[in-house]
Amino acid sequence: MKFDLDEEQTEIRDIVRRFTAQEIAPHAESWDELSYFPREIYIKMAELGLMGMTTPETYGGSMLGRLAGALVYEELAKGEMATAVGLSVHNMVTGSIARFGNEEQRQHWVSQLATGKLLGAFSLSEVSAGSDAASLQCHADRRDDHYILNGSKAWVTNGGEADIYLLMARTSNGVGSAGISCFVMEKGTPGFSFGKQERKMGLHSSPTRELLFEQCEIPVTNRIGAEGQGFKIALSSLDGGRINIGAVAVGVAQAAFEVASNYAKERQQFGHPIGIFQGIQFLLADMAMKIEASRLLVYQAAYKLDEGQSAGMYASMAKCFATDAAMEVTTNAVQVLGGAGYVRDYPVERYMRDVKVAQIFEGTNQIQRIVIARTLLGNLR
Numbered sequence: 001m002k003f004d005l006d007e008e009q010t011e012i013r014d015i016v017r018r019f020t021a022q023e024i025a026p027h028a029e030s031w032d033e034l035s036y037f038p039r040e041i042y043i044k045m046a047e048l049g050l051m052g053m054t055t056p057e058t059y060g061g062s063m064l065g066r067l068a069g070a071l072v073y074e075e076l077a078k079g080e081m082a083t084a085v086g087l088s089v090h091n092m093v094t095g096s097i098a099r100f101g102n103e104e105q106r107q108h109w110v111s112q113l114a115t116g117k118l119l120g121a122f123s124l125s126e127v128s129a130g131s132d133a134a135s136l137q138c139h140a141d142r143r144d145d146h147y148i149l150n151g152s153k154a155w156v157t158n159g160g161e162a163d164i165y166l167l168m169a170r171t172s173n174g175v176g177s178a179g180i181s182c183f184v185m186e187k188g189t190p191g192f193s194f195g196k197q198e199r200k201m202g203l204h205s206s207p208t209r210e211l212l213f214e215q216c217e218i219p220v221t222n223r224i225g226a227e228g229q230g231f232k233i234a235l236s237s238l239d240g241g242r243i244n245i246g247a248v249a250v251g252v253a254q255a256a257f258e259v260a261s262n263y264a265k266e267r268q269q270f271g272h273p274i275g276i277f278q279g280i281q282f283l284l285a286d287m288a289m290k291i292e293a294s295r296l297l298v299y300q301a302a303y304k305l306d307e308g309q310s311a312g313m314y315a316s317m318a319k320c321f322a323t324d325a326a327m328e329v330t331t332n333a334v335q336v337l338g339g340a341g342y343v344r345d346y347p348v349e350r351y352m353r354d355v356k357v358a359q360i361f362e363g364t365n366q367i368q369r370i371v372i373a374r375t376l377l378g379n380l381r
């Protein structure tokens, strides 16, 4: 077992580290203040091959794989979490169409998504179907060679900005996951409009939007996979998405740790740098330990997915542990800075506001624990 990155992985990490330092970190504060969505950064990320990281080169992707992807998300999130999250969602869409779509769909959508011509969004949740996503109600009724969609979707990251929405809708009556199918919905389709834009605690430069469908007609050729396969496609996309969010959490936590440890070396109280006090040292030691443990869990889950091993439980462990750790680390980073941590002169308050949502989306951390326990114990009744 090796714990060092290989040459290619090191190169990818360093390229994205430089990109983040030059193109993202200097703007993160103003994007947050202005709730500005930096579409132009996605064009630049496409040039680096980041818009099709789990997509074969035949369709314009870079097929970097999950482990290299984790390095990318960690580096981006050190600069700004919102952009890393937007990229993760986009790659979930690109990768899912590449995996579950037919050849025509891949040629048509994947090549444009992977090269950044189109931006993707992933839409499973509804107002009444969050953790219990299989209870979703948005309906797609088959009429000859097309479907008519009615209903609404909630909480869509990249909503309004994305061109392509990978959407789960019910194609048969009855409850549960079996009647759910997966569709590509294109922005501008008649009957498809955007509802409310969420006003959030953090992640301000990541738009979160409601989608509305009224007698919205889409061709059968926009269905990805067979009827009834939608929930499986969604869950499979979420395995990768959860690893990405674990990596994002590691990046935010690492950035918070660096600010806090530098501050502890410089800030003087009682005639000494505050880092000399054991109360501060123990906070920093715990932060560093939890970041390292998170990183290893993320790498392990990514490795398993890359190797085609069963990775669901490991993805849940990585997501749950890393995001809980990042919440603790960012909160303690604010504590180490004292009053300076609570104001916007330092980025730690933004890290703390931003990272809270990582315990909620891609399945809440309670749901991750359920996935882990069910995998370990089986479905007890």
Ligand SMILES: Cc1cc2nc3c(=O)[nH]c(=O)nc-3n(C[C@H](O)[C@H](O)[C@H](O)COP(=O)(O)OP(=O)(O)OC[C@H]3O[C@@H](n4cnc5c(N)ncnc54)[C@H](O)[C@@H]3O)c2cc1C
Binding pocket: 089, 122, 123, 124, 125, 127, 129, 130, 131, 132, 154, 155, 156, 157, 158, 200, 203, 208, 357, 360, 361, 362, 363, 364, 365, 366, 367, 370
């Ligand atoms: C900023 C943001 C961006 C998002 N982006 C997307 C997106 O791009 N696409 C998308 O489809 N969705 C997205 N979501 C939705 C997100 O996935 C849901 O918010 C999440 O799955 C939780 O659903 P809920 O908010 O309805 O909470 P609920 O399901 O109502 O949960 C409320 C509480 O109850 C707990 N709970 C629920 N069931 C159980 C149980 N069985 N056992 C123990 N505890 C339980 C939950 O853990 C939580 O603490 C986003 C959400 C946010 C906030």
